[in-house]
Amino acid sequence: MDVTISPGPVGGTVPAPPSKSYTHRAILAAGCGQRAVVADPLWSADTRATARAVEAFGGAVERRTDGALEIQGFEGTPAVPADVIDCANSGTTMRLVTAIAALADGTTVLTGDESLRSRPQGPLLDALSELGATARSTRGNGQAPLIVDGSMAGGTVSIPGDVSSQYVTALLVAGALTDAGIDLRLETELKSAPYVEVTRELLADFGVETRETADGFAVAGGQSYHPADDTYAVPGDFSSISYLLAAGAVAGGDASGATAGTGEGTLEITGARPSAQGDSAIVEHVAEFGAPVEWDRDDGTLTIDPAPLSGIEVSVADTPDLLPTLAVLGAVADGETSIVDAEHVRYKETDRIDAMASELAKLGVETTEERDSLTVHGDESTLTGATVDGHGDHRIVMALAVAALVADGETTIRGAEHVDVSFPDFFDAFESLGVVVDRHE
Ligand SMILES: O=C(O)C1=C[C@@H](OP(=O)(O)O)[C@@H](O)[C@H](O)C1
Ligand SMILES: C=C(OP(=O)(O)O)C(=O)O
Numbered sequence: 001m002d003v004t005i006s007p008g009p010v011g012g013t014v015p016a017p018p019s020k021s022y023t024h025r026a027i028l029a030a031g032c033g034q035r036a037v038v039a040d041p042l043w044s045a046d047t048r049a050t051a052r053a054v055e056a057f058g059g060a061v062e063r064r065t066d067g068a069l070e071i072q073g074f075e076g077t078p079a080v081p082a083d084v085i086d087c088a089n090s091g092t093t094m095r096l097v098t099a100i101a102a103l104a105d106g107t108t109v110l111t112g113d114e115s116l117r118s119r120p121q122g123p124l125l126d127a128l129s130e131l132g133a134t135a136r137s138t139r140g141n142g143q144a145p146l147i148v149d150g151s152m153a154g155g156t157v158s159i160p161g162d163v164s165s166q167y168v169t170a171l172l173v174a175g176a177l178t179d180a181g182i183d184l185r186l187e188t189e190l191k192s193a194p195y196v197e198v199t200r201e202l203l204a205d206f207g208v209e210t211r212e213t214a215d216g217f218a219v220a221g222g223q224s225y226h227p228a229d230d231t232y233a234v235p236g237d238f239s240s241i242s243y244l245l246a247a248g249a250v251a252g253g254d255a256s257g258a259t260a261g262t263g264e265g266t267l268e269i270t271g272a273r274p275s276a277q278g279d280s281a282i283v284e285h286v287a288e289f290g291a292p293v294e295w296d297r298d299d300g301t302l303t304i305d306p307a308p309l310s311g312i313e314v315s316v317a318d319t320p321d322l323l324p325t326l327a328v329l330g331a332v333a334d335g336e337t338s339i340v341d342a343e344h345v346r347y348k349e350t351d352r353i354d355a356m357a358s359e360l361a362k363l364g365v366e367t368t369e370e371r372d373s374l375t376v377h378g379d380e381s382t383l384t385g386a387t388v389d390g391h392g393d394h395r396i397v398m399a400l401a402v403a404a405l406v407a408d409g410e411t412t413i414r415g416a417e418h419v420d421v422s423f424p425d426f427f428d429a430f431e432s433l434g435v436v437v438d439r440h441e
Contacts, residue, residue, distance in 0.1 A: 009253030016236030080106030154180030194278025324399030330376030385409030
């Protein structure tokens with residue numbers, strides 16, 4: 001599907017979609033236990049891949065009419081899957097499920113789409129092999145398809161922290177079910193660190209203890225997964241919220257003609273309660289760009305008004321998924337925006353530094369790309385509508401949709417269906433805010 005977006009103001013109230021990261025973890029934690037209900041889950045292409053993996057290991061995932069997931073777990077012992085596990089486009093699914101597969105008494109094969117089959121898995125495969133499983137890439141290049149033979153005993157292992165935090169998450173989730181536990185030593189600084197805190201917070205809610213150590217993390221073996229309450233409720237997703245906040249910052253207003261900076265064009269986002277998500281830093285970032293934003297943390301409500309924006313310098317070491325949103329804010333802002341500490345953003349569904357540089361160029365925006373940074377020259381840029389490519393990547397599509405709101409003329413985004421990965425209702429949400437979206441082939 002392609003979409004054509006007409007520029008125009010946004011305004012109104014919109015709910016945040018549920019967190020993808022928490023939903024993946026909750027489905028797997030419930031799967032590792034006996035039974036649990038996951039309320040308000042994100043039901044998207046990526047989280048459905050995780051649900052399929054739980055079923056492949058012998059669990060059952062049923063979606064109730066209220067959207068909650070009733071999960072019967074495999075109680076700590078995954079069965080050997082009867083078929084290949086297709087992780088589709090989801091890195092989180094592949095990393096976490098690979099580690100759980102190392103607990104099965106037999107062979108699991110994992111694959112995914114072309115994008116996922118190009119992403120790095122080598123350090124995780126090496127770690128699982130050191131811990132007593134046999135885990136390898138069919139092509140010997142550290143990429144899926146993967147073959148994993150269990151079962152791993154646990155022990156001490158070193159792993160780089162600057163490729164993906166999901167390796168750490170995977171070892172903590174599966175390590176609790178090993179005999180010996182896992183003592184994980186980081187060979188480098190940890191990028192995307194808040195995601196490990198999301199993992200530790202969720203594991204604690206499922207009765208699994210983890211520890212931060214002098215050089216990494218540790219999880220004792222022989223633990224079991226059981227939620228404190230029968231039902232686990234998923235919080236809102238701040239990576240998804242970033243597009244809504246950015247839309248409010250650059251195009252807030254209403255049909256009656258609110259003016260930037262006057263507080264008349266408020267956009268409100270509900271369901272934005274605090275959690276361990278590092279991407280909640282987007283709230284501070286839009287404020288640094290100059291947009292008036294308020295966050296009622298108790299109520300979970302964010303309000304944002306449009307304002308003239310000025311460029312900022314921002315590190316995405318902890319928040320890689322914010323890069324596309326920040327790049328678009330930088331394109332609209334006056335002056336230069338430098339997005340730094342970004343090398344790991346190249347290992348996502350696509351190389352997002354490169355993808356944003358090339359698609360923003362089509363809209364008339366000048367950028368400078370380095371290995372670990374993207375500088376957006378907002379002052380030298382005028383956004384002009386064009387046909388742009390989503391690179392098969394949900395976050396590129398959504399960020400470009402925000403840019404389209406303030407481009408001069410219509411913008412067509414190719415491959416817009418990829419929003420299904422993390423925010424299936426994204427274009428409906430945009431329409432509810434007053435955006436004119438034309439979906440076509
Ligand atoms: O654990 C998670 O839920 C995620 C971790 C991050 O990946 P990396 O740790 O690979 O940077 C992030 O980019 C991804 O969208 C979700
Ligand atoms: C990189 C992402 O997810 P994953 O690693 O699970 O594919 C993402 O959602 O931006």
